[in-house]
Amino acid sequence: MTDTKLVNLKLGAKLGDGGQGKVFELAGDRSRVLKQYHNAADPSLSVASLEALIAMRGKLTFTGRPVDRWAAWPSAVVRSDSYVVGFLMPRVPVDFTFEAHGRRRLSELGVLLAKTSNPLFAGISLPNIDERIAILRNLAGAVSVLHEHRIVFGDLSFANILWARTPEPRIMLIDCDGMRLEGMPAVLPQAETGDWEDPLAAPGILPTFDRDCYKLALAVMRILGRQTDCRPTELADIAFEGVEKTIEQRVRVLLEQAAGPEGTRPSARAWEAALSDRVTVPVQVGARRTIAAPGPKPQLLGNSERKFRPVTPPKR
Numbered sequence: 655m656t657d658t659k660l661v662n663l664k665l666g667a668k669l670g671d672g673g674q675g676k677v678f679e680l681a682g683d684r685s686r687v688l689k690q691y692h693n694a695a696d697p698s699l700s701v702a703s704l705e706a707l708i709a710m711r712g713k714l715t716f717t718g719r720p721v722d723r724w725a726a727w728p729s730a731v732v733r734s735d736s737y738v739v740g741f742l743m744p745r746v747p748v749d750f751t752f753e754a755h756g757r758r759r760l761s762e763l764g765v766l767l768a769k770t771s772n773p774l775f776a777g778i779s780l781p782n783i784d785e786r787i788a789i790l791r792n793l794a795g796a797v798s799v800l801h802e803h804r805i806v807f808g809d810l811s812f813a814n815i816l817w818a819r820t821p822e823p824r825i826m827l828i829d830c831d832g833m834r835l836e837g838m839p840a841v842l843p844q845a846e847t848g849d850w851e852d853p854l855a856a857p858g859i860l861p862t863f864d865r866d867c868y869k870l871a872l873a874v875m876r877i878l879g880r881q882t883d884c885r886p887t888e889l890a891d892i893a894f895e896g897v898e899k900t901i902e903q904r905v906r907v908l909l910e911q912a913a914g915p916e917g918t919r920p921s922a923r924a925w926e927a928a929l930s931d932r933v934t935v936p937v938q939v940g941a942r943r944t945i946a947a948p949g950p951k952p953q954l955l956g957n958s959e960r961k962f963r964p965v966t967p968p969k970r
Contacts, residue, residue: 656708656729656730656731657730657731658732659733660734661681663684663688665680665688666678666680672829674692675689675691675692676690677689677690680742687743688732688741688745689741689743690732690739690744691738691739694737694738695737696842698842698843699738699841700839703751703835703838703843704831707805707835707841710803713803714727714799714800715799715849717795724824726744726746727743729741730742742825746816747818749816754775763812763813763825764813766781767881781817782824787897788824789823789824789877790929791926791929793956794923794929795871796825796846797866798921798922798926804835805834805835805836806834806860806863806866807866808832808834808844808866809829809832811846811847811850811958812847812873812876814827814829815829816875834861844861850872852868853885854868855916864917864919867925868919871909872886874908874909875889875892878894879893885913886909886910886913889913898931904928904929
C-alpha cells in the first residue's frame with residue numbers, strides 16, 4: 655500500500671470544493687491531484703474502505719485500458735500525523751473538459767442535454783446521436799467492470815460521469831471514493847443526487863448493484879430521450895430521435911424491465927449489448943451467449959473550480 659505524507663506534497667490551486675472535501679492540484683505534477691477531506695477526524699471515515707479501493711486499482715481494466723484511463727481512481731492514502739486526510743488520484747485529462755467564457759469546465763454527462771442557444775455552451779461541439787450511444791455504451795461497460803469486481807457505484811448521476819468525443823467517444827468516472835466494495839462500508843456515508851433515487855429502494859439501505867442498474871437505465875433514457883428527469887414508467891411519452899430502430903427497440907425493452915421490481919433490472923452488461931451495433935441473443939445467467947457476426951462499425955480536473963450539486967445522505 656502506497657502512503658504519502660501531506661507535509662511532502664506541495665499544493666497548488668484549489669480545483670474544487672464539495673461536501674466531503676477539497677481538490678488541489680500538485681505543484682510540479684500535472685498528472686495527479688489531491689482530494690483532502692474536510693474533517694479527517696470524522697468517525698465515519700473508513701480508512702480500510704479507502705485502502706481496499708486503492709488495492710483494486712491494478713485489477714480494474716476496461717477495453718484493455720488500466721483504470722486510471724477511465725476513472726479518477728484513488729492511488730495513494732495521504733496522511734498527516736495519525737490521521738488519513740485524503741488521497742491522491744489522476745487528474746482529469748483535458749479531453750474531458752470544455753472552455754466557456756474563458757474558464758475550463760468539466761464535461762459532465764448532463765452537458766449532453768445542453769441547448770446550444772444557452773450562452774454557456776455557445777460554440778461547443780456536442781456529440782451526435784451515434785457518439786452519444788457510444789458514450790453510453792462505454793459507460794455501461796465501465797459499470798459492468800465495477801460490478802464484476804463487486805464494486806457498487808452508488809451515486810451514479812450526471813455529475814459523476816464525464817465524457818469526451820476524441821480520439822473516440824468515451825467516459826471517465828469521478829468521485830470514485832464514493833464507491834464501495836461489497837460487504838464493506840463506503841469511505842464516507844454515501845449520498846444520492848436528487849432525481850436519481852430508486853423509488854422502489856428500501857429506506858436506509860446502502861446502495862446496491864441493482865440500484866446502480868436502475869440509475870444506469872435513467873442515464874440512458876435521459877440522454878437518448880433528451881429529458882433531464884424522465885423515468886422508465888414514463889416510457890410511452892419519450893421519443894428517441896435519431897436512434898436506429900433496432901437499437902431503440904432493444905433500449906425500450908430494457909427500460910420496461912428497469913421499471914420492474916428490485917432484482918429484475920437489466921444488468922450493465924445487458925445495456926452494453928443493447929447499445930451495440932452487434933446483434934445479440936439474450937440468454938439466461940450461466941448459459942453461453944450467442945453473437946452473430948458484427949456489422950461494420952461507424953466511425954483530472956480542469957483549471958476551474960468544480961460546482962457540485964446538492965445531495966441527500968441516506969436516512970439511518
